[in-house]
Amino acid sequence: MAQSALFTPLQVGSTTIQNRIVMAALTRNRSSASIPNDLMREYYLQRAKGGAGLIVTEGILVSRQGSEWQNASGIWNQPQIDGWKKIVDAVHGAGSKIYAQRSDFSQLAHVGRAAHPQAPEQIKAGVPVYAPSAIPARGGKFRFIEGQPGYVTPIEIPDPAYFINLFKQAAMNAKEAGFDGVELHAANGYLLNQFLDSSSNKRTDKWGGSPANRCRFVLELLKAMQEVWSENVAIKISPAVGYNDMGMPLEETIETFGYLLTEADKLGLAYVVLARYTELLDPEYDGKRNATPHDVLSTYAPFLKANNTPIFINVGVTPSEAECLLSTGKVAAVQWGMLWLTHPDLARRLREGKPLDNLLDGLHIYGAEGVDDRIGYTDYEEARY
Incomplete structure (x- = not known):
C-alpha cells in the first residue's frame, strides 16, 4: 500500500518537490579524475526515474585540496561544471529536483583534517592538510595509500575567510550547472563539523572557544x-555521530548545536537535515566510542520552531516510521541513503508496496581496482512490474 504522507508535495526553498522521499548524499567515487561522467549520469537518472522527490548529490568537493578520496567529484573548474550540468539536466528531464551536496541539491564539502598528504588529489593540490586547529584525528584508513598510515597533524587554517570564499565560488559553480540549490555538509567529522566540535577546534580567536565562536564559520558559510x-x-548536521573522531559531552553538544540551529533558523533555510545516531558512524578509538547518542529530533526540533525551518530526518528510518513522522508533522521529509543505493526505484516500490529486498554489495560501494565501475553502482535490480 502507498505511504500516503510520503507522496504529498513539499515546498523546498523556491521549488516544489513531488514527494517527501529524498535521496541523501552518498559518496560513490565514480568520477573521472574528479569530473562527473556518463556513468554518474546513469546512476542519478536511474533514481530520478525511480521517483525521488529530491536528490542530494554525493559530497561535491569545493577544491582539490579538500579531497579525501580518489575519483571523488569536484566543482572547482569548468569541465566539472559541465559534467554536473549533464547530470542535472537528465534528472530534471525525469521530473525530479536536485541539490548539490553540493545534485538537484548539490552537497558542498571539504574534508579538512580527514585528508592525507599522500592522497593523489592532495599531492596534485600542492598544499598541506588544513583544519581549524593543529590536532590530528585518531584512526583513518586510506584504501589507496600503502600501509594505512592514518591521519596526520594538520596545519591550522590561518584565515577561515579563505575557505568561505572557496565555498561561495563552488555555490556559484553549482548554480551555473543548473542545480536547484545547495546543501552544506556540516556532518560526519569533516571541515565544518571540525569547527563546531571543541575537541577539534582549540582556536583562541573569533573562530573558536565559545559555542558562538565555534559556530561562526558555519553560519558565515550559510550567509555566503x-x-x-x-x-x-540547506544544511546537514550530525550531533550524535562520532565519525572521524568527533564528539563532545552531551551538555556541550546540545549547547553548541542548539545555538547553531537557533541562528540558522533566522536565515530562512530550505531545510535542515538531522542525522541520527548509528554505531556505523561511531567507531571505537582506544577501545571507546566517541559519540554521545541522543534523540536528535526531539532534542533539536525546538530550536527550529521560531521560523518553522523544515526538518529532514536521516539514518535508519523505516518506511512505516517515516509515514508516522510525516503524518504527525514532526518532519517535513525523509532522507534515505542506503535504500536508494540498493533500490534505484525506491519511491515506486514504496508507492506500490513492492519489497525492499535488494542486498547491499558492500565490496563495491566505492568501486574497486580493476572492477567494472557499474558493479554495485548501476546494476541493482528494479522491481518487476
Whole structure:
C-alpha cells in the first residue's frame, strides 16, 4: 500500500518537490579524475526515474585540496561544471529536483583534517592538510595509500575567510550547472563539523572557544551561500555521530548545536537535515566510542520552531516510521541513503508496496581496482512490474 504522507508535495526553498522521499548524499567515487561522467549520469537518472522527490548529490568537493578520496567529484573548474550540468539536466528531464551536496541539491564539502598528504588529489593540490586547529584525528584508513598510515597533524587554517570564499565560488559553480540549490555538509567529522566540535577546534580567536565562536564559520558559510542561492540553501548536521573522531559531552553538544540551529533558523533555510545516531558512524578509538547518542529530533526540533525551518530526518528510518513522522508533522521529509543505493526505484516500490529486498554489495560501494565501475553502482535490480 502507498505511504500516503510520503507522496504529498513539499515546498523546498523556491521549488516544489513531488514527494517527501529524498535521496541523501552518498559518496560513490565514480568520477573521472574528479569530473562527473556518463556513468554518474546513469546512476542519478536511474533514481530520478525511480521517483525521488529530491536528490542530494554525493559530497561535491569545493577544491582539490579538500579531497579525501580518489575519483571523488569536484566543482572547482569548468569541465566539472559541465559534467554536473549533464547530470542535472537528465534528472530534471525525469521530473525530479536536485541539490548539490553540493545534485538537484548539490552537497558542498571539504574534508579538512580527514585528508592525507599522500592522497593523489592532495599531492596534485600542492598544499598541506588544513583544519581549524593543529590536532590530528585518531584512526583513518586510506584504501589507496600503502600501509594505512592514518591521519596526520594538520596545519591550522590561518584565515577561515579563505575557505568561505572557496565555498561561495563552488555555490556559484553549482548554480551555473543548473542545480536547484545547495546543501552544506556540516556532518560526519569533516571541515565544518571540525569547527563546531571543541575537541577539534582549540582556536583562541573569533573562530573558536565559545559555542558562538565555534559556530561562526558555519553560519558565515550559510550567509555566503545565500548571497548566491537565497532561500535555496540547506544544511546537514550530525550531533550524535562520532565519525572521524568527533564528539563532545552531551551538555556541550546540545549547547553548541542548539545555538547553531537557533541562528540558522533566522536565515530562512530550505531545510535542515538531522542525522541520527548509528554505531556505523561511531567507531571505537582506544577501545571507546566517541559519540554521545541522543534523540536528535526531539532534542533539536525546538530550536527550529521560531521560523518553522523544515526538518529532514536521516539514518535508519523505516518506511512505516517515516509515514508516522510525516503524518504527525514532526518532519517535513525523509532522507534515505542506503535504500536508494540498493533500490534505484525506491519511491515506486514504496508507492506500490513492492519489497525492499535488494542486498547491499558492500565490496563495491566505492568501486574497486580493476572492477567494472557499474558493479554495485548501476546494476541493482528494479522491481518487476
